[in-house]
Amino acid sequence: QSVLTQPPSASGTPGQRVTISCSGSSSNIGSNIVNWYQQLPGTAPKLLMYSNNQRPSGVPDRFSGSKSGTSASLAISGLQSEDEADYYCAAWDDSLNGWVFGGGTKLTVL
Amino acid sequence: EVQLVESGGGLVQPGGSLRLSCAASGFTFSSYTMNWVRQAPGKGLEWVSSIGGSGNYIYYADSVRGRFTISRDSASNSLYLQMNSLRAEDTAVYYCARDYHILPTKLNCFDPWGQGTLVTVSS
Numbered sequence: 001q002s003v004l005t006q007p008p009s010a011s012g013t014p015g016q017r018v019t020i021s022c023s024g025s026s027s028n029i030g031s032n033i034v035n036w037y038q039q040l041p042g043t044a045p046k047l048l049m050y051s052n053n054q055r056p057s058g059v060p061d062r063f064s065g066s067k068s069g070t071s072a073s074l075a076i077s078g079l080q081s082e083d084e085a086d087y088y089c090a091a092w093d094d095s096l097n098g099w100v101f102g103g104g105t106k107l108t109v110l
Numbered sequence: 111e112v113q114l115v116e117s118g119g120g121l122v123q124p125g126g127s128l129r130l131s132c133a134a135s136g137f138t139f140s141s142y143t144m145n146w147v148r149q150a151p152g153k154g155l156e157w158v159s160s161i162g163g164s165g166n167y168i169y170y171a172d173s174v175r176g177r178f179t180i181s182r183d184s185a186s187n188s189l190y191l192q193m194n195s196l197r198a199e200d201t202a203v204y205y206c207a208r209d210y211h212i213l214p215t216k217l218n219c220f221d222p223w224g225q226g227t228l229v230t231v232s233s
């Protein structure tokens with residue numbers, strides 16, 4: 001059981017906009033930044049979004065992040081086949097004194 | 111180019127020990143917090159441990175505290191994870207990851223990541 005809650009799956013057709021949610025509590029998302037990681041099949045995770053809504057160099061602006069209260073979300077617009085991957089949210093937890101991850105959301109591009 | 115290369119994984123019996131290494135290059139190793147994150151087969155990511163740039167702070171996940179020890183050596187630009195009293199549930203790919211910025215760890219994120227090394231705990 002992950003500390004952060006994500007839907008296990010999401011899907012969309014090419015060109016659509018999809019949103020992945022991440023729910024936490026006051027000790028993690030409610031008081032700290034949220035990061036998102038993308039894991040393509042058979043590869044190591046890669047940083048996709050940091051500090052709630054900042055994109056690292058090289059990440060297309062089709063990806064955007066937001067945070068409100070104890071929840072965060074990742075939006076992908078103009079969905080492409082290469083976006084098919086697992087997506088994880090993460091935040092520092094002040095009560096656990098460590099990083100916590102969501103269980104991951106498997107995105108399928110139909 | 112920043113690069114992280116893990117090694118040391120393998121098959122170990124329950125109760126056994128293993129030491130993972132992560133060779134870092136392309137950046138000033140002593141300036142960055144380093145982390146271990148694991149992923150059990152078919153499962154999600156789980157943070158394991160973090161160590162400050164000078165080793166000045168160390169954090170562990172509850173699931174490994176008392177059994178695993180994180181350390182680093184700036185002379186060889188290497189990160190280590192000594193794993194003792196291994197259990198079947200420790201079976202996972204272990205990734206080494208650097209903090210993205212030179213900032214307090216809770217304000218940070220993990221980038222880049224190594225390719226991972228597989229640890230299998232089984233009799």
